[in-house]
Amino acid sequence: MNKENIVEIQNLQKSFDHGKITALNGINLEIKKGEFVSIIGPSGSGKSTLLNMIGALDKADTGSIVVSGNDLIQKKDLSEFRSREIGFIFQLHNLIPNLSVLENVEIPMYEKKMSSSQMRKRALELLEYVGLSDKLKRKPTELSGGERQRVAIARALANEPSIILADEPTGSLDSKTGAMILNRLKDLHEKENVTLIMVTHDMDVASLADRTIKVLDGKIQN
Amino acid sequence: MSFFSLIIKNPFRNKTRSALAIVGIAIGIATIVALGIITDGLKASTEETLKAGGADFSIAESNVSDLFFSKIDEEYIARIKEVDGVNDVVGILMAIQRVEDNPYFVLIGIDPAKLSISNIKVTEGQAFAAGDAKEVIIGKVASEKLNKTVGDTITLNREEYEITGIFQTGDLQQDGGAFLSLENVQAIENKNDTVTMLYVKIDNNADVEEVTAKIEEEYGNDLTTIASLEDLASIDQGLQTIDTASWAISLLAIVIGGIGVINTMIMSVYERTREIGVLKAVGWKDRRILSMILGESIVLTLVAGLVGAIMGILGIQVLLALGMDSFIAPVYSADVFIRAFAVALTVGLLGGFYPAYRASRLPPTEALRYE
Ligand SMILES: Nc1ncnc2c1ncn2[C@@H]1O[C@H](COP(=O)(O)OP(=O)(O)OP(=O)(O)O)[C@@H](O)[C@H]1O
Ligand SMILES: [Mg+2]
Numbered sequence: 001m002n003k004e005n006i007v008e009i010q011n012l013q014k015s016f017d018h019g020k021i022t023a024l025n026g027i028n029l030e031i032k033k034g035e036f037v038s039i040i041g042p043s044g045s046g047k048s049t050l051l052n053m054i055g056a057l058d059k060a061d062t063g064s065i066v067v068s069g070n071d072l073i074q075k076k077d078l079s080e081f082r083s084r085e086i087g088f089i090f091q092l093h094n095l096i097p098n099l100s101v102l103e104n105v106e107i108p109m110y111e112k113k114m115s116s117s118q119m120r121k122r123a124l125e126l127l128e129y130v131g132l133s134d135k136l137k138r139k140p141t142e143l144s145g146g147e148r149q150r151v152a153i154a155r156a157l158a159n160e161p162s163i164i165l166a167d168e169p170t171g172s173l174d175s176k177t178g179a180m181i182l183n184r185l186k187d188l189h190e191k192e193n194v195t196l197i198m199v200t201h202d203m204d205v206a207s208l209a210d211r212t213i214k215v216l217d218g219k220i221q222n
Numbered sequence: 223m224s225f226f227s228l229i230i231k232n233p234f235r236n237k238t239r240s241a242l243a244i245v246g247i248a249i250g251i252a253t254i255v256a257l258g259i260i261t262d263g264l265k266a267s268t269e270e271t272l273k274a275g276g277a278d279f280s281i282a283e284s285n286v287s288d289l290f291f292s293k294i295d296e297e298y299i300a301r302i303k304e305v306d307g308v309n310d311v312v313g314i315l316m317a318i319q320r321v322e323d324n325p326y327f328v329l330i331g332i333d334p335a336k337l338s339i340s341n342i343k344v345t346e347g348q349a350f351a352a353g354d355a356k357e358v359i360i361g362k363v364a365s366e367k368l369n370k371t372v373g374d375t376i377t378l379n380r381e382e383y384e385i386t387g388i389f390q391t392g393d394l395q396q397d398g399g400a401f402l403s404l405e406n407v408q409a410i411e412n413k414n415d416t417v418t419m420l421y422v423k424i425d426n427n428a429d430v431e432e433v434t435a436k437i438e439e440e441y442g443n444d445l446t447t448i449a450s451l452e453d454l455a456s457i458d459q460g461l462q463t464i465d466t467a468s469w470a471i472s473l474l475a476i477v478i479g480g481i482g483v484i485n486t487m488i489m490s491v492y493e494r495t496r497e498i499g500v501l502k503a504v505g506w507k508d509r510r511i512l513s514m515i516l517g518e519s520i521v522l523t524l525v526a527g528l529v530g531a532i533m534g535i536l537g538i539q540v541l542l543a544l545g546m547d548s549f550i551a552p553v554y555s556a557d558v559f560i561r562a563f564a565v566a567l568t569v570g571l572l573g574g575f576y577p578a579y580r581a582s583r584l585p586p587t588e589a590l591r592y593e
Binding site: 052055057058077079080082083084086088090094096097098099103106107108110111116119120155156158159 | 223235500501585
């Protein structure tokens with residue numbers, strides 16, 4: 001295994017409905033540490049499924065997948081891996097509606113051995129980073145779409161992940177707000193050297209990345 | 223924010239649903255609390271009746287279903303007096319009569335010379351005469367309820383009795399009733415030569431256990447001695463029934479409350495499927511999700527426990543205000559409340575476990591795809 005690679009996938013297969021739907025049909029992929037990769041492809045091609053495999057939200061059927069040195073086929077405690085290595089950003093922000101902006105950002109930190117005040121301190125830093133220091137007490141419904149997505153970015157960064165996985169992070173935003181979110185992510189990637197893997201439909205958005213991967217029918221196109 | 227605060231916040235997201243669940247469980251808890259308070263009150267007043275004043279123990283007919291149905295031949299008064307160690311014996315006959323609007327007015331027939339053995343203190347006027355003179359003394363509570371005092375008359379079994387005195391024992395059942403001569407109660411009840419119970423006072427140097435053992439040995443076929451509440455509970459089916467009923471109601475409250483909690487929590491988990499997917503995506507362990515949902519369920523039932531305890535106490539107040547105060551003196555013991563909260567906790571644990579387990583086992587991708 002190449003030490004430079006944070007993600008190494010070989011011949012990965014995943015099907016649903018007892019084999020009736022093949023979502024991933026032999027994926028081979030290497031991603032270097034600190035790389036910004038975008039994944040494009042038509043709807044239903046398997047982009048989200050691939051991202052979920054990298055983030056250990058689901059298990060593959062066959063093949064091998066190693067992320068940050070963890071063999072995800074063998075590994076038992078996947079939640080611990082997710083907590084330590086991965087930050088997710090979804091198309092829909094998926095914030096918890098009854099919690100404030102600040103509390104939403106603290107959510108991932110419960111699995112770390114942190115005191116309430118440490119959690120708060122870290123959440124405040126992150127919200128300052130995404131420019132929401134003035135809206136700490138707001139509920140998600142009291143924010144604009146772009147603001148919600150910035151909270152989601154802050155939440156994804158909470159546990160200092162080595163990889164950020166973003167599944168169409170700008171998919172539900174207008175182009176101007178989307179551009180602002182992308183700038184945030186790119187800035188994060190450049191300054192903190194975080195590996196960033198982003199699924200998108202938009203070619204312009206994809207072109208911001210160091211490299212673009214095209215997925216078609218569960219396979220990577222060269 | 224601490225994990226605990228997070229758990230406390232969640233049950234109040236859907237206020238209507240949680241309020242309904244809380245009310246459902248609280249009704250069960252209120253019943254447990256109210257019954258407990260009444261049972262404890264009955265036990266305390268029964269104990270007081272047994273230990274009445276100078277008496278060391280009582281004697282009732284053996285094998286009766288309820289103390290109230292006990293019948294003892296008056297002859298036994300003399301026979302028991304002969305037993306070694308016995309100092310004095312008095313026979314009483316209990317009866318219940320409707321007096322004005324109280325259908326459960328308690329009459330106790332007793333020899334006026336032996337009033338002291340039964341701890342009766344005449345606070346106003348004087349004791350009634352022995353024999354068939356139509357005289358009566360009434361308790362302080364009865365005097366207030368009936369608005370009658372010394373010199374007034376009271377109708378018992380269609381005959382006029384003169385009130386010669388007012389007494390106070392501190393026992394509600396007695397203070398709400400009246401004492402009169404044994405002969406008069408026997409006539410009212412048509413139970414000549416019969417008493418309900420005997421109160422026994424023993425010699426200073428005698429031992430209660432020895433004396434009761436002697437009596438049981440000699441007259442065990444007809445009589446049973448009652449020296450403690452436990453003795454009483456074993457012959458008094460009334461107390462037994464209430465005890466069994468309150469356990470059955472506790473069990474019912476657990477089952478019904480448990481089903482309510484399962485339902486509420488399953489709905490809550492179902493609505494939050496996507497959110498649970500997010501929690502898994504940010505690295506929460508299955509165990510943390512389980513603790514959160516279980517914790518929410520316990521918060522719900524403990525609030526219900528508190529509401530139920532308050533409802534139970536208020537319910538008792540209402541019963542007392544409606545006139546139950548003439549024969550029930552409530553006893554608020556910690557035991558009742560501990561039991562109520564134990565039931566609430568059990569309901570929370572039992573009802574919360576399955577929904578919490580289901581939530582913890584949701585596959586994260588499925589949960590995140592949920593619309
Ligand atoms: N949990 C699941 N159960 C059944 N089928 C699934 C499941 N997840 C994905 N699929 C199917 O697998 C295929 C790939 O889905 P995936 O979500 O990866 O596509 P995608 O490339 O992300 O599409 P989109 O651009 O629309 O988000 C699709 O045919 C989809 O219907
Ligand atoms: Mg997708």
